[in-house]
Amino acid sequence: MTIQTKYEKPIPLKNEDNRPYWDAADRHELEVQKCNDCKSYLHPPGPACPKCGSAAVEWENLGSDIKATLSSYVISYRPFLPGFQNDLPTIIAQAALDDKPDVRILCNLLECKPEDVKIGMPVQMTWQDITEERALPQWKPTD
């Protein structure tokens, strides 16, 4: 994947709740949060477990081979944010991890025509290098 010199879209902002997720993304890996009390996997991450309220949350590295199943999508024909005007229509798709279906992640669906998107289709995670330091998790149809 080529490194773009000028990236006009918003870049994920790291904060105390999400830093491990985005740090892992920059290394082309997926890390998700897990609750040590009720054993749920959590996404998006947060300061505590949304299922049981426990603050005993930790991060688990799931590596780089992430397979998932598309749970829903929207095809956006208008840009609502800067940088998206050049690649319309944009597919925004949520997929559930095959190994941990509680974890549903929203990304763009790349390398797919709008007419080919289907709920239930298999996808895999790919990482788009958006600056020299940063990478953005994305979905693409499974090879």
Added chain:
Amino acid sequence: MDKISNKYAVVGVGEYERSRKSGTTPLQMALVAARNALQDAGLEASDIDGIMNYSTGGDSCTSHEVATYLGARPKYVKDISGGGSSTEMLIGDAIGMIDAGLLNTVLIYRSMNGASGQLVGRGYDPNMLQNALPGGSFIIPYGSASPSQWFGIFATRHMHQTGLTKEHLGQVCIDFYEHAQRNPKAHLNGKTLTMEEYLNTPDISSPFNIHDCCLELDEANAIIVTSADRAKDCKSRPVYIMGITPRETHPHAHYWSDLDQVAADHVAPALYQSAGVKPEDIQVAAIYDCFSWVVLRQLEAYGLAPRGEVGDFVAAGNLKMGGKLPTNTAGGMLAEGYTHGMNNVLEIVRQLRHEYKGSDRQVEDCEIGICTGWSGPDLAGAMILGN
């Protein structure tokens, strides 16, 4: 039934003319809407001792300003940041304060230059949005910043699960546009919609095209709430609050983590219990309609159509005047106007007063109506009203 049931009433409603360019301020519009509501109720400004309002990103004027220029001297003012379901929430707050003996009669308004002034969801700095929205960093970098996109993701899944079709969404739009033709104050009065036109309109955010999205207009609405005892002295026919669930939340702040449930699912049981009625008792409905699909999802959530069969329910013409559940009879936010739900409350009040008796706008002999608020899948509120 709840201890507040039928003890409080809406006694006045009023609005400011809807347009794309008001040429005036939210304060001026709020004052006109408030004076109209006072006149409707037969009350003086000095009778108002509480004023409440909601705004989005400072697009309105304060309750204190409205009090000043109305010539009222309220004990209590409250301005909240809100949108859908805030009307129900503030009515609930007003009832609570009246019930506690702190206030007697409360004016609630929503005023905005939604077309010519500050627009909802446009022109914001993306980094500000990432920080302001729950889980913002997980949606904004993907170009997802518009409610049409967020609700589109919910709608696509719901349609996949239940067999709802684009034609079903279109039927909602067509029915509400048709209702607007009976309402001279509806912004889209004079503009009809056929299924062919609807299906030929390109999508903005699938499955939504421009007809599926509410109107953004300049307008103001006002409501006056008081006790049933005081309502007897008002000029208007009181419309009683039979039951209310002012606001409920989705279990997760990042509501898009679970597309299968919405806050409205959690409102219905408490609502019907508080009102002492069942869904089949409802004769007229005002269902929050920022997008066509949210009507369908709420009809299921409130038990007004069977889950999985709401498409058939709508296709059978049940939302039309003369149907089983005439819905958004003034045109709703898709065709009348949009003040984050308050205009829909005005219409239910007028229907239950039989204010249109003798015209093709009146839902004949209706006595019980529902009004729902939806602030996305995350927050919802609703009330059941009776005459």
